[in-house]
Amino acid sequence: MTTGPLPRIVAVVVTFNRLALLEKLVARLGEIEGLAEVLVVDNASSDGTGAWLAARPTTGEIPLSARTLPTNRGGAGGFHDGLAWAIDREADLVWLMDDDGLPDVDCLDKLLLETDNLDFWGPLVVDEADPGRLVFPIRLPGGARVVHAVEDVRRAAKQDRIDGIVIPFNGVLVTKELVDRIGLPREEFFIWGDDHEYRLRAEEAGARVATVVTATVRHPSVGNLGTPMMFGRTTYNDSPSDLKHYCMARNNLVNLRDYRGPLHALAFVVKTAWFYTFTRPSLSRLRLSIGAMRAGIAGDFDGHRRFLS
Template sequence: MRVQAVVVTFNRLPMLQRLIPRLQETAGLERILVVDNASTDGTGEWLAGLEASSADAPVPAPPVVRESLPTNTGGAGGFHHGLECAVRDGADLVWLMDDDGLPAPDCLDLLLERVERDSLEFCGPAVLAEQDPSRLCFPIRLPGGTAVVHAMADVEAAARDGLIEGVVIPFNGVLVTRDLVERIGLPREEFFIWGDDVEYLWRSARAGARIATVVDAHFLHPATDDLGTPMMFGRTTYNHTASDLKHYCMARNNTLNLRAYRGWAHVLLFWLKTTWFYTFTKPQPTRIPLSVRAAAAGLRGDFTGHRRYLR
């Protein structure tokens, strides 16, 4: 099978310089496509040099190909563009990741093994906190219950035949099959950031895709923000972020995702959590009207409001 990696980057050249050599050392990759979201930190120049040198490298390695976008389209636009390019180029499987992740050396091998063995269409590794690999970077809800876990030991204990069925952290080292992309289309580029990955996962599930986390495959990611902050006396969590840009996109995109895939009751629960969190858990009264503006914009089809928060 033809396997291509798609990396989306924006102004994180040191992280990209750490990731690309790891991918070049990964057996089984046909090429590495880097989608540069109009970076201004020298990323484009570095990639141009790498692209030229990789073509003339004496040791066989997957070539690095860059796609430089004229404007910053966010992770959503980057993955939309990169996945489209890879599939158009004939890839059977596309390995998707941001620039700040780092797959273990055997990550791709383990994923490919389970794709072949279990006919997985959308699978990914356990995404571990780089600062503490014994914990997940992003907490997950285990299937068949309400338990949200952070410890890798809990994930391993819950796995069946090495898999957590129906669960994956999308766009963090995930493998997506060409057949699935042709069946469901591309990520929603207008989402910019936050929620585009969840929407693509839920769209895949609705289409009947075989989805799973391969527990033995590992992918490191810096633990950032206050994802999974406990609230309501520890009964639930909230994905808080200090960034107004991220929160605006989360409030807008999560509202749309819940309406489309879970129904209005879940939208109302999300808004109850948002109001509670910024009133009692981490009081920030200005976040509530910001959230309302974001959701209202999304519901009327306006995906331009996040631009005011771009730096």
């Protein structure tokens, strides 16, 4: 629980072509006490989001400001700019979220109980249609066990939190002090892996990271994450979207190289080759993967643009 003066908390929402979800989220943020301001970064949406934001929708008593970017820079670019904007607005704590999440009314209150203890922390992200299940399964620290049920993760928690785990950027709080130490998300990643890289960077800097299991954000289901491979011993994230797959292959290899070392990076290359040779044979996907990984090694982060419409 915080014992000093109340921090200035600024919410940052990144949105792209999901106006109906954004309207619902903005309305919910207006119901949450403790926010000083809401900042919305619009990734050049084409569904009327810019016009709606220009009309300055109400968030109750909470001021709302918006920026529409000239081009779509993905979640990575949106959170890069939004976090910098919040710090410029003298935020002590920044509450980061995508437009498709919906925090419970008491979510921020539950998170703030840990203000004195943590640097980078967030809530459980549960399936909006089945709140007893996690949208993003959690691998418990200290072992290989992955939990999918909310009750399982709450039973594993100590003092209402699980240290060393957080699911960015779905309603996570980050302190200004940590941002000053580690900088902003890698905007060049565009999508996929930018949030994971930011968590890895925070951990490398000694940040106190955790999930508060009493706090909840509701999120649409994303289905089963990962296709089983190698006789069920592991899974592989195979997206039907060429854009998502390209960014995943490129950014995941870079993260593994930078934070786990060359052997882990090589293992990912082998895993990708196995998947598209044996598990789900596709010469075109194998070529796409190789091109993406070569680009990542070379520091070329423009290749995904050819998949943007």
